[in-house]
Amino acid sequence: xxxxxxxxxxxxxxxxxxxxxxxxxxxxxxxxxxxxxxxxxxxxxxxxxxxxxxxxxxxxxxxxxxxxxxxxxxxxxxxxxxxxxxxxxxxxxxxxxxxxxxxxxxxxxxxxxxxxxxxxxxxxxxxxxxxxxxxxxxxxxxxxxxxxxxxxxxxxxxxxxxxxxxxxxxxxxxxxxxxxxxxxxxxxxxxxxxxxxxxxxxxxx
Ligand code: ATP
Numbered sequence: 001x002x003x004x005x006x007x008x009x010x011x012x013x014x015x016x017x018x019x020x021x022x023x024x025x026x027x028x029x030x031x032x033x034x035x036x037x038x039x040x041x042x043x044x045x046x047x048x049x050x051x052x053x054x055x056x057x058x059x060x061x062x063x064x065x066x067x068x069x070x071x072x073x074x075x076x077x078x079x080x081x082x083x084x085x086x087x088x089x090x091x092x093x094x095x096x097x098x099x100x101x102x103x104x105x106x107x108x109x110x111x112x113x114x115x116x117x118x119x120x121x122x123x124x125x126x127x128x129x130x131x132x133x134x135x136x137x138x139x140x141x142x143x144x145x146x147x148x149x150x151x152x153x154x155x156x157x158x159x160x161x162x163x164x165x166x167x168x169x170x171x172x173x174x175x176x177x178x179x180x181x182x183x184x185x186x187x188x189x190x191x192x193x194x195x196x197x198x199x200x201x202x203x204x205x
Pocket of ligand 1: 010170
């Protein structure tokens with residue numbers, strides 16, 4: 001199984017990295033792909049360029065064999081759609097179950113995503129929940145796909161919905177950007193090498 005962890009990563013931080021590593025181990029994945037979103041369609045455009053966000057990701061996971069950085073969304077023109085990304089991955093991995101990880105906030109808006117129903121033809125969706133997180137009640141479409149045994153994910157290429165609770169670190173990219181703008185020290189929330197890059201390129205000031 002291959003895991004897919006997308007995000008704007010503006011910047012990448014230990015909340016992302018720790019969760020991605022835990023997910024890789026929990027689901028015994030062959031690898032987990034960190035996929036930076038070039039041009040988000042459901043949120044404001046970042047002030048940093050997609051290339052800068054990709055470079056920070058590369059710096060953060062340098063020499064880490066647990067992660068693969070997949071820059072495919074930077075190579076496509078226009079908005080970054082998960083449907084296109086999964087379609088491309090399915091062509092490369094026709095026989096491997098794909099797990100798309102999304103946060104519970106994103107899941108609550110999933111029905112606004114481009115061709116959202118078809119995402120289940122391409123991958124399983126694993127919703128990452130915080131302990132005791134409130135989720136909107138599930139529609140019939142989701143209830144039909146909901147499974148409680150994660151072993152089932154291995155036996156099918158796509159099509160299931162699974163909820164996985166993890167202890168997320170209370171770190172957010174928004175808070176980090178705010179700290180830098182306020183000239184506070186963001187150290188220990190993200191890798192030092194990424195902080196050096198941010199200062200060198202004068203990001204978020
Ligand atoms: P922002 O504050 O700019 O919205 P963010 O820190 O939430 O950014 P994103 O790049 O939007 O980061 O998130 C990418 C993915 O990482 C999403 O699925 C999100 O739910 C998840 N994520 C974000 N922060 C954490 C965290 N602290 N722990 C675990 N997962 C996280």
